[in-house]
Amino acid sequence: MREILIAGGLALIFALFGTPTLIRSLAKRGYGQIIRDDGPSSHHTKRGTPTMGGLIIIFAAITSYFIAHLISGNTISVSVMLVMGLMISLGLVGFADDWLKVSRQQSLGLNAKQKLLGQIIFAAIFGYLGTRFPDGDGLTPISLQLSTVRDTSITLGVVLVVIWVAFMVTATSNGVNLTDGLDGLATGASVMTFIAFILIGVWEFGQSCAITAGGNCYVVRDPLDLAVFAAAMAGACTGFLWWNASPAKIFMGDTGSLALGGALAGIATSLRIELLLIPLGGLFVIISASVIIQILYFKATGGKRFFRMAPLQHHFELKGWGEVTIVLRFWIIAGLSVAAGLGLFYAQWVAS
Numbered sequence: 001m002r003e004i005l006i007a008g009g010l011a012l013i014f015a016l017f018g019t020p021t022l023i024r025s026l027a028k029r030g031y032g033q034i035i036r037d038d039g040p041s042s043h044h045t046k047r048g049t050p051t052m053g054g055l056i057i058i059f060a061a062i063t064s065y066f067i068a069h070l071i072s073g074n075t076i077s078v079s080v081m082l083v084m085g086l087m088i089s090l091g092l093v094g095f096a097d098d099w100l101k102v103s104r105q106q107s108l109g110l111n112a113k114q115k116l117l118g119q120i121i122f123a124a125i126f127g128y129l130g131t132r133f134p135d136g137d138g139l140t141p142i143s144l145q146l147s148t149v150r151d152t153s154i155t156l157g158v159v160l161v162v163i164w165v166a167f168m169v170t171a172t173s174n175g176v177n178l179t180d181g182l183d184g185l186a187t188g189a190s191v192m193t194f195i196a197f198i199l200i201g202v203w204e205f206g207q208s209c210a211i212t213a214g215g216n217c218y219v220v221r222d223p224l225d226l227a228v229f230a231a232a233m234a235g236a237c238t239g240f241l242w243w244n245a246s247p248a249k250i251f252m253g254d255t256g257s258l259a260l261g262g263a264l265a266g267i268a269t270s271l272r273i274e275l276l277l278i279p280l281g282g283l284f285v286i287i288s289a290s291v292i293i294q295i296l297y298f299k300a301t302g303g304k305r306f307f308r309m310a311p312l313q314h315h316f317e318l319k320g321w322g323e324v325t326i327v328l329r330f331w332i333i334a335g336l337s338v339a340a341g342l343g344l345f346y347a348q349w350v351a352s
Contacts, residue, residue, distance in 0.1 A: 003072045004198060008231035010064035015239025019056050023243065023250050026050035031102045049248060052098045053240060054256020058091050060236035061263075065229055077222035078133045079141040080229045083266035086126040090173055090262035093118035094254030109254070119170045119258070126266060127165030131158050137210075139221040147272040149348040150218060165269055172268075172277065173261025175284035178291055178311045180257040183246035185313065185327045187237050189283045189334035190260050194234035196280050196338045197267050200345060201227025204271065207349070216352045220272050233263055246324050276345060282337025283330055287311045 027050050062084060069076050096118075097109035110118075130142030144161055145151040156164060180186035205224040209217035237260070243249045252260075261284075268277040278285055290312035297306035307315040316326050 003068045003228050004231040006071055007064045007068035007228045008235035010067055011060045011232040011235030012239045014060035014063060015056055015236045016242055019240055019243045019250060022056045023050050049251055051251045051253040052255045053250040054091060054252040054259050057236045057240050057256050058259055061232040065232045068228060077225040079222035079270045080225050082126055082130055082141050083263060083270060086266045087259045087263040089122035090119060091255050091259035094258035098253040098255050119173055120166050123166040123169035124162050127162040131161055135221060141221055141270055143272055148275040149273055149345045151272050169262055169265040172265035173258045175288040176261035177254060177257040179284050179287045180252060181311055182313050182323055182327050183248035184241055184244050185330055186257055187241045187244050188331050191234050191237045192334050192338045193264055193280050194230045196342055197230035198227045200271055201230060223271060226267055226270055230267055276341050279337050280341035283334040
């Protein structure tokens, strides 16, 4: 528990006080956000706001995690190293996209196929490596079983696991990316989900079969260390949110949104709560669904729109809602979704 507090506290401090330095550095180089002309007109005032702020989130989380381990003397787990590698690799894909946008001074970076290909490749590598590196008890970082709130009896096998993990990671990272359209929206929702991961990791550790024998115990590798990393991510996002809240002084960019999505999916997979990520990340699911509905309705009706604009947050902007109002109400939805996910997790344990 001490390690969780250290990692979260240090990440908060690094992000809170490191972000202004990053803002000045990015602004000096002219690395500002490029705004789409077809977006809400209110966003045009944000043109030139420094982007690629996800760099400080990644740095703060990783640095604080390692310092916490240096202080505690505990072993660094393979599970977290794999999740960290996934986060960094997806962050690099996002960085390439952001870099192309600011260097070309237009809103087009990597095209959709290039970005998706990068996500799939790194997610597949994570999925495959996760089925390797068994510990002394034969547990690998990623289970070969399909998991809901814990592992089920459904065995997928290595190939299906890799495909499933690739789908999960790309869906989650793109979901966070779509949500990152208003100041602080994706950052705040991510904080709530990472906090849920802390609680789940600590619970799985306390009720692990190695400590508490019985039919209701959890067979999860490195749950406590995953909770430490989740605390580092929550702290880093919270520190960044101070500067990312409306009116934002910096945006996380695709560098941050893809990295956060990768971390969320990676931790959920490693904690054996894959399908529980749907309610825990409920806001990301809803916003992603709004884009899918818009596209399908547009094609089915020959050009008509179901929403005024997708993703969903922009629909409410065009209806006249203020940005802060939308963010706060969507945060409430995110909080309720996280509460529902935690409730399902605990209810399953009680029922068993």
